Amino acid sequence: MDRQKAQAAKLRGWNTRMIMNKMAIADINWWISKLRTNIPAQLIQIPPQMTMTTDAAPREWGSTLEKELEMIAIAHEIWNKRQVKLSSNNREIKAITQGLRSFPKTLKNSRVQSLAIRSYNSQTV
Incomplete structure (x- = not known):
């Protein structure tokens, strides 16, 4: 149908009528x-x-990781040689993923369905 529409627009412009084949009509009926x-x-x-x-x-x-304003877990690590060379935005994103990877049991056992993520870099959140 897209091919037919493009061809009709090319030949007769956008403000025109076109006759669709049976396959295009079947597609439209499926979408409807x-x-x-x-x-x-x-x-x-x-x-x-x-x-x-x-x-x-x-x-x-x-x-x-905090629950009801009480700190329940903490994680930290030194960057490796490759990570030190990353941009600050990339390191901030990496810190979020590393943080999530550090607390899987706590998050699973608490059955957390909604987690707020706070970062000092607003572009990463």
Whole structure:
């Protein structure tokens, strides 16, 4: 159908009628049936159950995990030679992923469905 539409627009311009073949009509009918059976779902925003705060310094990263303003876990490491050379934005993103990888049991055991992530770099969150 896209090919037919492009060809008609090229030959006769955008403000014109075109005759579609049976295959294109079948495609349109398929999409119409999908739209009719679509059941809209509302996204539910769950308040954060925990907060992970991260920071990436030039030589190391750190992350804390808090629940109800109480620190329940902490993780930190020194960057390796390759990571030290990364841009500050990349180190901040890496600090977030390293933080998440540091707390899997705590997050799983607490059955966390919503986690707030705080970073000192607003571009990473």
